[in-house]
Amino acid sequence: MAPDQNSDANAAREDEGMLGKARSSLSAACDRLNIHPDVFEELKLPRETLYATLLIRMDDGSRRAFKAWRCRYNDRRGPTKGGVRFHANVSRDEVETLAFWMTFKCAVANLPFGGGKGGVCVDTKALSTVELERLSRAYIEAFAPFIGQDRDIMAPDMYTNGIVIAWMSDEYSSISGQASPSAITGKPLAFGGTVGRVDATARGGYYALRQLESVLEIDPNTATVAIQGFGNVGYHCAKLLHADGYRIVAVTDSSGGIYDAEGLDPLAVMQHKHETGSVTGAAGHGSTREITNAELLELDCDILIPAALERQITMDNWERIKAPIILEMANGPISPEADTKLAEKGFKIIPDILANAGGVTVSHLEWVQNRSGFYWDESRVRDQLKSTMETEAQAIWALHNEMNLSLRDAAYVHGLRRIAQSVEARGTQAYFEDT
Numbered sequence: 001m002a003p004d005q006n007s008d009a010n011a012a013r014e015d016e017g018m019l020g021k022a023r024s025s026l027s028a029a030c031d032r033l034n035i036h037p038d039v040f041e042e043l044k045l046p047r048e049t050l051y052a053t054l055l056i057r058m059d060d061g062s063r064r065a066f067k068a069w070r071c072r073y074n075d076r077r078g079p080t081k082g083g084v085r086f087h088a089n090v091s092r093d094e095v096e097t098l099a100f101w102m103t104f105k106c107a108v109a110n111l112p113f114g115g116g117k118g119g120v121c122v123d124t125k126a127l128s129t130v131e132l133e134r135l136s137r138a139y140i141e142a143f144a145p146f147i148g149q150d151r152d153i154m155a156p157d158m159y160t161n162g163i164v165i166a167w168m169s170d171e172y173s174s175i176s177g178q179a180s181p182s183a184i185t186g187k188p189l190a191f192g193g194t195v196g197r198v199d200a201t202a203r204g205g206y207y208a209l210r211q212l213e214s215v216l217e218i219d220p221n222t223a224t225v226a227i228q229g230f231g232n233v234g235y236h237c238a239k240l241l242h243a244d245g246y247r248i249v250a251v252t253d254s255s256g257g258i259y260d261a262e263g264l265d266p267l268a269v270m271q272h273k274h275e276t277g278s279v280t281g282a283a284g285h286g287s288t289r290e291i292t293n294a295e296l297l298e299l300d301c302d303i304l305i306p307a308a309l310e311r312q313i314t315m316d317n318w319e320r321i322k323a324p325i326i327l328e329m330a331n332g333p334i335s336p337e338a339d340t341k342l343a344e345k346g347f348k349i350i351p352d353i354l355a356n357a358g359g360v361t362v363s364h365l366e367w368v369q370n371r372s373g374f375y376w377d378e379s380r381v382r383d384q385l386k387s388t389m390e391t392e393a394q395a396i397w398a399l400h401n402e403m404n405l406s407l408r409d410a411a412y413v414h415g416l417r418r419i420a421q422s423v424e425a426r427g428t429q430a431y432f433e434d435t
């Protein structure tokens with residue numbers, strides 16, 4: 001193959017997958033903003049991605065191999081930061097795309113971090129507790145030289161809960177031969193975690209929404225809300241909004257969902273989920289009926305909150321979406337193609353890189369506390385989170401108006417400008433040409 005054909009083939013391969021799509025949007029944003037080409041050159045590919053095969057002994061004595069990755073996408077603004085996901089669909093493309101989004105999320109929240117992410121291709125439900133512990137420790141054993149408080153800071157993500165993070169933190173301290181709490185955030189309190197982390201992601205989205213309440217013309221006393229996913233994020237969102245008068249009319253989880261026009265009490269629904277394993281069957285204030293996830297997304301309500309999985313709103317269902325405001329608490333719940341269509345129709349989408357940035361914002365506060373050895377009380381953590389979310393939501397709303405951009409594009413522009421400054425501060429082509 002001639003060299004130019006080779007590079008064309010490489011370029012085509014690069015543009016495949018989720019990261020390829022994210023890169024195309026970035027390229028368009030760089031052109032529109034007249035950002036220096038050096039910035040796109042830095043951001044178009046991850047800085048480094050490490051692959052490892054994790055080999056663990058199963059309870060029946062057999063040996064099993066699991067694919068694992070850790071990506072440091074870009075570290076211009078500081079050490080890379082991002083969760084570790086345990087899920088059967090994890091792939092290199094997914095890990096790198098999530099690390100790309102983290103780069104922008106950290107910049108949007110103005111944190112001194114770049115973006116990173118990790119994952120293991122595994123169905124944790126098929127593992128025993130001891131197998132899960134072995135896998136968690138094996139992940140750290142494989143990636144210990146890659147991470148660290150000033151290099152790459154890990155955190156929880158899907159199916160890596162507090163105990164998994166505690167095992168990982170414990171293993172990292174054993175390998176490094178010293179207590180090293182600031183290399184991993186999202187730790188249980190007894191392991192050096194911070195107060196206020198459990199509901200931080202939901203609370204961050206709640207502060208952003210409340211900040212935009214008047215410009216979005218939301219009346220909390222009449223607004224109706226549907227929430228997809230009733231886990232950590234979905235439940236705490238429901239609780240906070242319900243306490244302020246919003247009417248939660250529908251919630252779903254992986255087993256199905258419920259709708260009640262008169263409203264649901266999130267505490268009672270969670271109590272039912274604890275007892276039965278699902279939200280289905282819980283009673284609301286009126287006549288409660290069961291609904292599917294597809295029905296929830298298409299409900300005629302004021303605010304839709306996807307808080308479960310990626311790619312829930314796609315070209316297959318975007319035309320049936322009715323909620324004029326969407327608060328994206330999950331990462332990437334709307335496909336790029338559906339997002340364009342919805343934005344053209346005037347839907348207001350508060351994008352994931354702003355809406356769910358509360359988690360990493362409080363993770364940053366955990367890292368600060370671990371490094372200083374001085375621990376804050378909950379009101380200080382909440383005040384700092386509130387201030388960050390309100391400031392950044394306000395700035396993104398202003399950009400949305402000034403530049404006539406969708407809220408998502410405005411959020412990317414906001415983050416991109418900060419990343420661009422850190423790249424340009426090191427000198428661009430023009431500087432070196434002159435010297």
Ligand code: NAD
Pocket residue numbers: 157158159201228229230231232233234252253254255293307308309310329330331356359360
């Ligand atoms: P979680 O595991 O606590 O809850 C996930 C919920 O989604 C569960 O209720 C599950 O039953 C439900 N679910 C799974 N499949 C579903 C389906 N097909 N339809 C409807 N519901 C389904 O997870 P979480 O921490 O609440 O995270 C939710 C989302 O928020 C994820 O996209 C995650 O990446 C994102 N997020 C979480 C954090 C955080 O701090 N927890 C931070 C940033 C982003």
